[in-house]
Amino acid sequence: MPEKVRIALDAMGGDHGPSVVIPGAALAQARHPDTEFLFFGTAREIEAELAPHPKLKGASRVIHTDVAVKMDDKPSQALRQGRWKSSMWLAIDAVKKGEADVAVSAGNTGALMAMAKIHLRTMAGIERPAIAAIWPTLRGESVVLDLGASIGADAQHLIDMAVMGSAMARILLDIDRPTVGLLNIGVEEIKGLDEVREAGQVLRERDLPHLKYAGFVEGDDIGKGTVDVVVTEGFAGNIALKAAEGTARQIAGYLKAAMKETIWTRLGYLLARGAFRKLAAKIDPGRANGGVFLGLNGIVIKSHGGADASGFSAAVDIGYEMVRHALRAKIEQALVPEARVVADRPAAGAAS
Incomplete structure (x- = not known):
């Protein structure tokens, strides 16, 4: 295990750039003094933000670049203009x-996924990476993936994600053998796409040592915390995430409007502000900041573009934990016996 965790930060990324990245790094360093940082971006802006944080500055190195990927750049455009020289690529x-x-x-x-996949490439036995994140639930927290790395998935990809997601859950949720469910339109084995049913059949038959397959789960099971890891392809996963974020904001809007109706409700809000803040933090999965790119030959964390310093520090914390607990090694260890479990077997429902 390394004495220091070295963290490379795209200082120009997000809606706020260095004004959030540097204070966020300072917050993370206060929690993890055994960290060192490399900041990539416009040196003048980075150094100005570092000035109020002498401890962070002493544990950091600034690498200047004039090129930054814009938030609205298409991945192909970002690669053309930022490959080899942007703060994100570096x-x-x-x-x-x-x-x-x-x-x-x-x-x-x-752009981040495209650059990471091209430059780091996927791990042996993994065809496509996935974005995984922590999701608040009634039971605590769960890992959900894929949240939008790619559209569509065959049975092998779903199985790979089950293995990778369970490794992440073992680290972040401290669960020896996480329960895993495949997101489906019903819990019955006859329902859903062939790829989902085939993946479920394989996971059930193999009884893998690092995870406990719990069967199919539906959309409402995500918030219930029915399983520790929810696996789905990126299209459905991204819609689920955005729908949950929107619903959280909708509920917050309803509560805010209700609290302003009378002098008594306003008073009640003032007395219960702390409870409402905790509620807001729990019901919005977007606040559990830090999407992990799983399946790459290297660890990459995506922070929410609009995150404040506290939110960005949470993403740095996740990266720290992934390194300290050897995420890649755990995934590689779990992949060895089941790297190609779907190969040479008939699809679910096919004639034998």
């Missing part, structure tokens, strides 16, 4: 070269 490159243990960016998600 943060990933530091991981590739072994100069950093993890890269964190609040920048354009599509």
Whole structure:
């Protein structure tokens, strides 16, 4: 285990750039003094933000670049203009070269995934990476993936995600053998796409040592916390995330409007502000900041683009935990016996 965790930060990423990234790094460093940072971006802006944080400055190195990926750039455009020279690419490159243990960016998600996949490439036995995140539930927290790395999934990809998601759950949720469910339109085995049913059949038959397959789960099971890990393809996962974020904001809006109706409700709100803040933090999965790109030859964390310093520090914390608890090694260990469990077997429902 390394003495220091070296974290590469895309200082220009997100809606606010260095004004959030540097204070966020300072908050994370206060919790994890054994960290060192590499900041990539406009040196003048970074150094100005570092000035009020002498401890952070002493544990940091600034690498200047004039190029930053815009939040509205298409992945192809970001690659053309930012490959080899943007703050986002250089943060990933530091991981590739072994100069950093993890890269964190609040920048354009599509560009970050494209650059990470091209430069770091996927792990042996993994065809496609996935975005995984912590989701607040009635039982506590769950891991949900894929939240939008790619559209569609065959049975092998779903199984790979089950293995990767369970490794993340073992680290962040401290569960020896996490329960895993496949998101479906019903819990009955006859329902759903062939790929989902085939993946479920394989997971049930193999009884993998690092996870406990719990069967199909439906959309409302995510918030219930029915399982520790929810697996779905990126299209459905991204819609589920955005729907949950929108619903959280809708409920918050209803509560805010209700609290302003009379002098008594206003007084009640003032007395219960702390409880409402805790409620807001629990019901919005977007506040559980830090999407992990799983399946790559390197650890990359995506922070929410609009995150404040506290939110960005949470993404840095996740990257720190992934390094300290050897996420990649755990995934590789779990993948060895089941790297190709779907190969050479008939699809679910096919004639034998």
